[in-house]
Amino acid sequence: MNQLRKRVYQANLLLPEYGLVAGTQGNVSGIDRKRKIIYIKPSGVPYEKMKATDIVGIDLNGNIVEGTLKPSVDWIHHAFIYKNIPEIGGVVHTHSVFASVFAACEIPIPCFTTGQADIFGSEIPVTEYVDNKADNIGKAILKHRKPGCPSIILGRHGVFAFDENPEKAVFAALMTEYFAKINLFAIILGKISKKTLKELPKYEIKKWYERYHGKGYGQK
C-alpha cells in the first residue's frame, strides 16, 4: 500500500486517541504533491471500524482515484488549503471541546504562555462564521491565518490545523486544544481573581518561536 495512505490512516486514528473528536467527526488528510493526490478519511466511517484501505485518494477536484468509499464531505476545504498554501502537506479538522468554546465565542486563543509562543508564534486567530458551501471556509482561513501559525479557529464551528505533513498537522490540532484549555481556565481565573491577563509581548513571542523552530532545539 502507498506509504502516505497508510500514514494518513494512522494520523486519523490519533484524533480519537488524543480525545479530539467524538463519533465520526473530524478528519485528517495528506497530499502527495508529485502525484497530485490527496488521501483523506472516508465520510461517516467510525474510527474504530476504519481500515487503512478505507482511506480515499482523490484528485484536487474531488474525483476518487484510489479506494471505493466517498471522501469526507470536508474534502473541498482540505483541497482549497493545498491549492493555496504550497508548503502545506497535511490538514486536520476537528470540533475539539476547548477550542470549540473559543469558536463558539468567536475569540482567538491569546498567546499567554511560552509554550504557545514556541509552537504557534502568535495568538491562534479566529475567522468570522462562514457556511460550508464551496470555498467559503477555505477563503476565511486564507484571510485570517497568521504566517507560521499552524492552526486557526473557525468561528462558531471548530478548528483547522495544517503543517508540512499529516503527523505535524495532528500535533498542531492537539496543541490548539491544549492551549485552548489552559487559556480558558486562565481567563476564568483572571476574572475571579480580578487580575488583568497579559499576552506575552510580541518580541518575546518571536524569540521563543525562533528558538523552538531554530536548529538548536531537540536532538540532531
Ligand SMILES: [Zn+2]
Ligand atoms: Zn466541522
